[in-house]
Amino acid sequence: xxxxxxxxxxxxxxxxxxxxxxxxxxxxxxxxxxxxxxxxxxxxxxxxxxxxxxxxxxxxxxxxxxxxxxxxxxxxxxxxxxxxxxxxxxxxxxxxxxxxxxxxxxxxxxxxxxxxxxxxxxxxxxxxxxxxxxxxxxxxxxxxxxxxxxxxxxxxxxxxxxxxxxxxxxxxxxxxxxxxxxxxxxxxxxxxxxxxxxxxxxxxxxxxxxxxxxxxxxxxxxxxxxxxxxxxxxxxxxxxxxxxxxxxxxxxxxxxxxxxxxxxxxxxxxxxxxxxx
Numbered sequence: 001x002x003x004x005x006x007x008x009x010x011x012x013x014x015x016x017x018x019x020x021x022x023x024x025x026x027x028x029x030x031x032x033x034x035x036x037x038x039x040x041x042x043x044x045x046x047x048x049x050x051x052x053x054x055x056x057x058x059x060x061x062x063x064x065x066x067x068x069x070x071x072x073x074x075x076x077x078x079x080x081x082x083x084x085x086x087x088x089x090x091x092x093x094x095x096x097x098x099x100x101x102x103x104x105x106x107x108x109x110x111x112x113x114x115x116x117x118x119x120x121x122x123x124x125x126x127x128x129x130x131x132x133x134x135x136x137x138x139x140x141x142x143x144x145x146x147x148x149x150x151x152x153x154x155x156x157x158x159x160x161x162x163x164x165x166x167x168x169x170x171x172x173x174x175x176x177x178x179x180x181x182x183x184x185x186x187x188x189x190x191x192x193x194x195x196x197x198x199x200x201x202x203x204x205x206x207x208x209x210x211x212x213x214x215x216x217x218x219x220x221x222x223x224x225x226x227x228x229x230x231x232x233x234x235x236x237x238x239x240x241x242x243x244x245x246x247x248x249x250x251x252x253x254x255x256x257x258x259x260x261x262x263x264x265x266x267x268x269x270x271x272x273x274x275x276x277x
Contacts, residue, residue, distance in 0.1 A: 001148040003035040004028035005209040005229040005249040006082075007242040010039070010181075011216040012046035014055055018064045020246075022071045028248055029075035035148065035253075037080040037209040038068075040156045040181040041098070044085050045215040045223055049134050056096060058087045065101065073107030078146060082179020082209050083115065083155050088136060095136040100153050100179060102144045110146065113153035114138025117161055123185050131157070141167055149175045149255060152204070156180040159194050159208075162201060169202035170268055174258045176204045181211035187226025192238070200236040202268065203261035205253055207231055212244060234261035 006024045010017045021038050028036045043064035046052050059065060065084055072079035081101040088097050098115040116139065118132035141164060144151045152173030158164055159178050168176060176198060182191050199206040212227025229242030231251035240249040262268060 001035050001253045002033045003037065003207055003231065003251050003253055004031070004033035005207060005231060005240070005242060005251070006036065006038045007210050007212050007227055007229040007249065008039060008042070008246050009213040009215055010041060010043070010045040010211060012044055012048070012051055012055070014043045014064050017043050018067045021064070021068060024248060025068070025071050025075055025077065025079060029077050031248070031250070033077060033250065035078045035080070037082060037177060037179060037207055039082040039209040039211045039229070040179045041085050041211070042068075042082055045181065045211065046217060047223060048217075052085060052096065052134070053094075056085055056087050058089050059097075059099070062086060069103050069107040069109070072103040072105060076105045078105060078148070079103040080151075080153075080177050080179065080209075082177075085135075091136060093136065095134055098131075098135045098155060100155055100177070102146075102151060102153065104146075111142055111144035111151075111153065113142040113155070114140070115155040115158060116141070116164065117157045119157040123183060127183070127185070129183070141171070143168055143171045143173045149205075149253065152176045154178050156182065159198065162198065165198045165202055166268070169204050173202075174204055174255055175253065176202065176206045178206060178208040179210075180208055181223075182226040184224050184226050187228065191226055191228060192230060195230050195232050196236045196238070199232040199234060203234045203258055203265065205232065205234060205258065207251070210242060212242070212246060234258045
């Protein structure tokens with residue numbers, strides 16, 4: 001299976017982002033990819049809760065989800081929509097969902113995953129994030145079965161929580177997806193190291209499509225993201241790096257490499273109970 005990681009610069013205008021994402025999916029399919037992955041918040045990058053309340057829709061009404069399902073079906077590809085920011089009409093707290101979708105080649109939704117870990121950090125005096133103020137965390141890990149691989153789904157800040165990745169791999173995942181909108185300071189310092197570590201620890205492919213650059217906005221604080229969409233093989237080798245501009249990064253997946261890595265270092269079978277600290 002040939003995978004294509006989309007690197008894009010989403011604005012806070014969902015329909016503009018849909019047009020961009022559809023173009024990348026079509027291009028990836030034309031260049032031989034059977035599995036295409038877009039980044040976190042493909043539909044809307046915004047720091048304004050008021051603006052998001054105006055432009056976001058529930059899953060059943062979201063035009064970006066509908067449009068990308070149609071595009072996947074037209075192109076005949078598996079599509080990971082890294083995540084969409086969506087309204088939760090059933091919730092009283094007004095927070096949104098940060099939800100990843102795996103779309104089958106017929107356009108059907110094969111799996112959903114809501115981001116578990118919320119990015120609540122203060123990186124500097126001027127750069128603070130409180131994701132939990134606007135988004136409700138999920139509570140369920142997801143491994144999706146496809147004809148080409150078992151896919152473990154995560155989103156961005158989940159990357160720092162290795163027990164989730166171990167649980168996914170022990171649950172059968174051979175490919176781990178990490179769509180992201182990584183901040184620049186932490187991206188520069190930690191992005192590649194963490195992704196390689198998750199691949200090495202689990203003997204899995206790690207595919208991480210990414211947001212990149214300065215994001216145009218109508219309302220809210222200007223955001224900038226690190227980029228460098230990465231494909232990592234089960235031995236921790238970097239197969240492709242998207243750099244710091246929008247585009248596509250391709251990687252060929254061979255599941256025999258998963259078996260080989262896990263046979264050499266069968267750490268997934270070596271857990272032991274312990275007490276303390």
